[in-house]
Amino acid sequence: MTAISRTLFTLLAFSTLTTQAASLETLEVMSKPHANWLTLDASIEAVKAATVSAQTSGRIVKLNYDVNDVVPEGAALLEITSKEQGAELASYEADLAKATALNVEAQAQFKRYTELFPQGAISKGAMDEATANAKAAEQAVSAAKARVIKATESLKYTVVSAPFSGIVTERLVELGETVSVGQPLLSGFSPSQMRAITQVPQRYIPQLKNAPEFIVRLNDGRELTSQDLTIFSFADPVTHSYQVRINLPKDEANLQPGTWVKALFKNGEREKIQLPTSALITMNELSSVYLKKGDQFVLTQVRVTEPLDGEVEVLAGLKSGDIVAMDAYQVLLEQKQ
Known part of the structure; x- marks a missing residue:
């Protein structure tokens, strides 16, 4: 018979035995309301x-x-060849200089004709022609300036800068x-600046809108709380879930885009029984506690969750008002003695 088998046999043999409870510390089982946290998968992405x-x-x-x-x-x-863009800019600058010179001449002629026309020295046709030439020369300068600006920007584009x-x-x-x-x-x-992206099922959206807060649990154990959420106003037609963006605190270290994290939010409250791990006796997948009945302890099987911060949640086997031994192994030791 192996050591584990002997131990298990001992537990079963003594499960109906009793011991005096006067010197043992006990704990009254209490059902208390706790926040019902819903855990979802999320991924990190850069804003x-x-x-x-x-x-x-x-x-x-x-x-x-x-x-x-x-x-x-x-x-x-990076840098791109700029000879073609530079030559184009030089050509447009020359066109601008030419247009500027012609505009100066046209404006001067228009000014002279304006002074001579009232005296009858200039015909109506010549005055109209001078007016048209002055306006055309002015617009040619504006067009030449626009081409120079475009060529200047094109030359700047040969050096690609980080946004x-x-x-x-x-x-x-x-x-x-x-x-x-x-x-x-x-x-x-x-x-x-990073954010977490998750998909929230449709039935949880009203609760999330009433209490918009997420806890993002990272792989290294850190927990980041955020109330800065963006809940999309439309659902995915395939999964019927809503995408939610959770903006995380700025300049948070060791956040990499594409990594998986856990996103938790409160989905109401529920009654919950918690016990310290010291009250449990665990053998393989069997978990039990010593339940006090009268002045005696009886080994009682329970179903519990994984330990968290030194406590477990009791899913089945106990009810509010039950009294259990605080140190289950101490009871086992006294039974063996």
Whole structure:
């Protein structure tokens, strides 16, 4: 007979034995209202996450950052050839200078004709032509300025800058590769602000709206409380659940997008019986307590949850008003003696 079998045989043999309870500490079982926490799976995602794309065409001549690099806001991520854009800007600047000179001449002629026309020295047709030329020259200058601004921006696009400080998660191009407008280049996220995403079943939404608060339990044991929630106003047509965004405290360390966490929220209250683990005798999957009946203790089987903070919840086997031994193994020891 093995040691476990002998111990189990001893427990069964002494389960109907009694012992005097005068010197043993006891505990009265009390059913108390506790918050009914609903636990859901959630994933972490970054509030700020983006994929930068090319806004001009050209060949990549410099890559300054790669995957997992930390990038400050405004830093140059990569550079694209700029000769074509520079030449275009120079051409438009020359057109602007020409349009400006013609406008100066047209405005001067219009001013002279305006002074001579009342004296009858200029015909009505010549005055109308001078007026039209002055307006056309002025609009030509505006158009030339717009082309210069566009070319200047196109030249700036040859240096792709980081929209915010963060970490590079994906590089989609190689050095020397030719890119076109709209082609994705690099992806990244900002670690300063994270949120948890979970799916809440439809039947729990009214309760969540009445008490909008979540506890996010991380894998390292930390618990983050948040009341900053965004409950989507529409349900998923397949799962009939609502997506909820839980904004987490800023600058919280060691939060990585894509990791799984637990999200808990209160779903009303329920009556609950809790006992300290010292009141339990556990053998394999069998859990029992010593229930006091009169002046004696009787071994009684119970069904309990996993221990948490030194206590277990009794699911079956006890009711309010029952008295159990505080130290079950002490009772077992006295029975053996």
